[in-house]
Amino acid sequence: MKRKSTLFTAAAVMTLSALFAGYSGGIGVADAATAHRSPVTNGGTMVQTFPTAFGLNFIPFLSTSAYTAAATSYSFDSILRFNRNDQVSADIVNKWWTSPDKKTYYFQINPKARWSNGMYITTGDVKLGVDWLLSKSYNVTDGGSYGYLLSNVVGVPSSGYLPDGQTPSGFKILGPREFSVTLQHADAAALPANLVAITPLPTYILGKIPMSQWKGTPFDRHPWIGSGPFITTSIVPGQSITQKANPYYVLGAPHIAQNVWKVISTDVVNGDLASGQVTMAAIHAIDVAQMKKVPNLNINVVPSNGFQYLGWRLNNATYGSVFSQATFRQAVEYAINRPAMVKALYAGYGTLENGPLPPINFWYNKSLNTYPYDPAKANALLNSIGMKIGAGGWRTMPNGQPFTPTLTISSGDTTIQRQADFIQSFLQAVHINLKINPPINFNTILTQLNSDSNGKQPIQAFLLGWSLSNDPDPRGLWRSTDNLNIVTIDWTNPKDPAIQLNDKLIHESHGKAAYNINYRIATLNKWQALLNQQLPENFLFDANNVTAYNKNLHGVVFTPYGNLDPQKWWLSTGN
Amino acid sequence: MAASVVSKAGVKSGGTVVKGKPPSRLAFERFMRNPLAVAGAIILLAIIFITVGAPLFTHYSPSVIDIMNTNAPPSAAHPLGTDPSGYDNLARLLYGGRVDLTVAFSAGVMTLVIGTIYGGISGYFGGWIDNLMMRFVDVMLNFPFVVFILFLEAVFNTSGELLLITVVVLTSWPASGRFMRGVFIQLRQQDFVIGATTIGAGAWRTIFRHMLPNTVGTLSVLVSFAVAGYVGLEAALTFIGLGLPLSVASWGGMLSEASNYTAMTTQPYLWLPPAIMIVLTILSVNFIGDGLRDAFDPQMRS
C-alpha cells in the first residue's frame, strides 16, 4: 500500500494551485523551547528527501515536477511570502500598497535584497520574471502552466501571452527599487493568489539569452545564482541536489551550511531516518507508532491543506437523477463512518473535511454541519426521496428500477482501494448496492471523465483529492463554468438555484468589496455553508502531513503549507 | 565409428524395454527411492491441501473487511494480526496460495509444454523453420505487455486475474522456447541422435523418445525457476499498479505490502509467513524436479 503511492500521488492527488511562492500557517516550531534556550550553532549538512525523481529544469516555473519546484523554492524567492499565520508578508519586496481603485499595486524592493553573488536585486530582475511568465516561449513552446498568474495584468491579451521579451503595459518600473502592477479588474485574490508569486530572475545571466533558449540552457540545468536561502552547487539527475547557504539571503543568512535533497523511496526512508543518514523526511501515518520508538527522532504532525472526496457524476445517464439530489448525497455523508476510516487508513492521523476548505485553513467556517456518522439518519433521508428497499434488501430508484451504482478507482494505489472497500461496506449497510469496478489506470479514468458530456461513460462515482493554495479563491474548481468542475462532478446545472447562488458568492468573494477582509470572510462563510449543505461531492477527510526529523535539527516551523523559514533552522552537534 | 555409435544408441533405447516393466513405472520407483524428491512432493501436496482446504483451518474470510480491527498485532483471535483492511493475515496466508499456485502452475506448464515443443521443433529442424520460429520468439520476448495490459484495461474496463494470466501466457514460454532450442541444437549433433536418425527414426520419435529425456535436467531447472519467477511477478505487477484487487489474497501481495523498512524490522509476522510459504513451495518444486530428472534421465541411470 505504500510503495504504490510513490508512483501515483502526483497523479491521484491533483494540485489546485501549486504556488511555491509562499508558505504560511501557524502550527508551531520544532522544539520551540530548546530553540530559544540553547545557543544556535552554525554549519552542518542537512539531508531532506523526495520520494521519486525530480525534473531537469530549474528556472522558476519551468518544471512540472513538485520536487523540482520545492528545490527551486530554496534558491529563488518570490517578491512576497506567506508567514505562519497565512498572511502575505515581506520578502524581496518589503513595502507594498494599492491605489484607491484597488487596480494598481505598488511594490518596493528591500534595499538589502541581493543575489547570492552580492549583486543587488533590481526592478529589471523583476521585469524579467514578469516577461518570462508572459512570454510566448514559456506559455506555448515550453507548455508552461503559470502564465495565468499575470493574465489579469493590463496589456495581457486574451491569449494569455506576449511575444518574447515584451512587457505588459500594466507593469511599470518606477525606479531601481520601485515598480507597479495594474490589473484589468480589481480582484481581492490578486495579491495573495497571483502577484505574490512574481519571481525576480538574474538579468545579468538570463537577460542575454533569448527566452526560446532558456529551457535546457546551462543555467536551467544548474542555476548557480539565486535569491533564496540555499543555492544549488551540484545536481545528479534522478538522485540528488546539493545546495549551500546563501550568505546574502534577504531574510538572514541560514545557520545550516549545506542542504542536500536526496531521492529516497518511501520503503527505505524510515531506515535512513533511524540511522541518521537523512535529517528530515515525510513518513507514512501508519508508521508513526513504530517511528516514535526510534530514539534519535522527533515526529511532527500537521493537518494538510487539502481534502479527499467521493464524487458522483451528476450528469450520469443512468443514475444522474438520484446522484443530483442533495438529499442522496447528504445520506451518503451520514452513512460513512469517516472517523473510523481515518483511524484505519492513517492510524488516526487525518482530519475530517466538511466543506471545500479544510478546518486548518484560515478561512474555514467553523459552524459547518459535521455530518456525524448516523446510519439511521442516512436511511431516513434515503426513504424520504422514495428509494425503497426492494428485492435482496437493496434500495431501488424512486421509480422502482434497480440502483447499482459503480465506483471507479485507479490502480496502483492500495490506500484508494481500501478507501473504496470501506465506503462500499458503509453504503451497503444502508442498503445501497454500490459496486466497485476493477481498478484501472488513472489516465483511463481521466479519459472517461473528459469525454463524459453525455453521461454515458462507465464512470459513475470516483475518489479524488485536491491540495489547495494559501488563498481560498474557489475559482478554477467550483464555478459552474470551470473545466475541473465540468470534468469531475459536473455540478453545473444552470437551473439549480444552489448552483446559481454558488456562482454569485464566488464572484462576490473576490470583487472590490472583498478587499474588506470581514466582507470576504462573510462571503466565503456563506459559500462554505452552501457547499456544506448541498454537498456537491461527499467531502471525506485528508491525511495529515507527518514529518520525522532528527533530534539534532532545531527551529523548523511546520505548517500545512510546508516547513517554513529554512534560514532559521540549525543543527546541534554532539548528538 | 558410425556403426558403433548406432549400436550403442540401439542398446540404450532397447535396454529399458527389455526389463519387462514399463519405463514410467520404473521411473516412478526410482523417484520414490529419492528421499528429497519424496519430501518435496509431500510438502507440495501439503501446501496444496491447506490452500484448497483453507476454510477447514480458519473461519475468517480473506475478503471480508473489518474497519474496526485494522493493522492489529498478533493476538489469540488473529495469530498473525490483521492487515490495513482488517483482513485476517492467517486467512490471507491460507487462501493466498490459490492465486500463487495457479500462476506458478500455469507458468510452469507454459514453460514446460509450449517451451519444449516450440524449442524442440525449432532446434531439431533448423533451417528456415528455426529462423522463422526464432524471429517470432524475438517478437514475443519483446512483446510490449505493459502497453498491452493498459490497452486491455482501457478498452475492456477491467483488470485483475485475467490480466495476470494474460501476462503469464504471453511471457512465460518464449524464453524457455529459445533456451530449449539451444539445448536441442546441441543434442541434434550428439552421436545417439545421429544414430537414431540414421537407423530411420522419424522426427517426432527422435525428438520425444531420444532427445527429450536428455533435457529433463535442464527442464527441471527451467520450470522451478519459472514457478519462482512468477510468484514474484505478482508482487512486481502490484508494484506497477497492474496487480490483483485487494480482495484477492496472495503471498506475493502480502510480501510486497510488507516490503518496507519499518515492517521488515519491526513486524516480521507480516512478511515471514508468506516468505516461508513461497520458499517452501519453490523448494519442493525444485526437489521434485531433481527427482524427476534422476528418475527419467537415461544417462543418470547407469
Add this chain to the structure above:
Amino acid sequence: MTSYVIRRLLGLIPTLFIITVIVFSLMHLMPGNAFQALIGLNPHIKDAAKVIAQRTANAGLNLSWPQQYVNWIVNLLHGNLGTSFEFQEPVTTLIGIALPNTVTLALTAELIILIIGIPVGVFQANRVNKGFDISTSLVAVFLYSVPGFVFALFLIFLFSFTLNWLPSMGTVTAAVPWSGDLGDRIQHLILPATTLALPSVAYYTRLMRANTLQVFFQDYVRTARAKGLRSTRVLFRHVLRNAIIPITTQFGFDIGGLVGGAVILEQIFTWPGMGELTINANLNRDYPVILATTLIFAVMVLLGNLFADILLASMDPRVRYN
C-alpha cells in the same frame, strides 16, 4: 562468419518493424493521451479541451497512424526520438541519463553472475549429492525463491544502516569532492548489482550443475576418464566447454533483459534507470518515451540473442552458421 552476422543484423529489421508496429497500434487503439493529465487537471487553463486538442495536434497525434509511424521512422533515422509529453524534454536526454546507469548495473550484475554461477555449478556437479552440492543447492533455491526487493531491503538494512559500510542510494555520493570517482562509483554499485545478480546467480548455478551432470555421462567424457586423464583436466577440457554452451543462450537474453531495468530495485536504490522510465511512460501514456524505450529494449534483447547465437556457433563447432 561475417556474412552470417550481417545477415542476422539485417534480419533484425523486420522483427523491430513488427514490434514497433505492435506498440504503435496498441497505443493508438487506447483512448486518451498524456496531455489530459497534464492540462486537463490544471485549474487555471481556461479552455482545457482546446489546449489539449492543440497540444495533441502539435505532437502529431492527429495524423493517421501510418503517417505518424513514417514520421517517427524518419525522425529516428535522423537520431531524433521526439520529445517526452510528460517531461517536455527530448527523449534522448532522458535516455542519456537512464541508459548508462542501467548498462553499468546490468554488466556488473552479469559479471557477478558468471564469476559465481559457473564455477559453483560445476563444482556442485563434480561432487554431486555431497555436502557442498546439497548446501549450496539449498542456498541457491532459497535465493531465487525470495523476490529481489526483499533482499534489497535486507542488504540495505545490514550494510548501510547497521554496519554503515556501503551507501544505500544513488550512483555517486552527493556533495563530496570525490563524488563520481571510480572508487565512489564501485561502492555504490555493490549493493544494487549484488541484489540484481542474486536470483540469476542461483539460476546459473542450477543450470550449470544440470548441464555439467548431463555432460559427465556423455560417452566422450567417460572415454576421456577411461583413458586416464586427470579429472580436473577432463573437467575443464571436456566438460566445461560443453556444459557452458546452453548457458550462452541464457546469457544472451539476460544481457538484453537486464538492460530492460528492474523497476523495483531502481526505486529502492535510487538508481535512475530504464525500468522506471519505461514503466512511468507506460502508465502516463507518454508515447515518444514508450516507443523509444521499447525500441532500445528490443534492440538490446535482439543483439543479446544474436551474440548468444554467435557464441553458440563458435563454441560448438558442430553448429554451423546457417
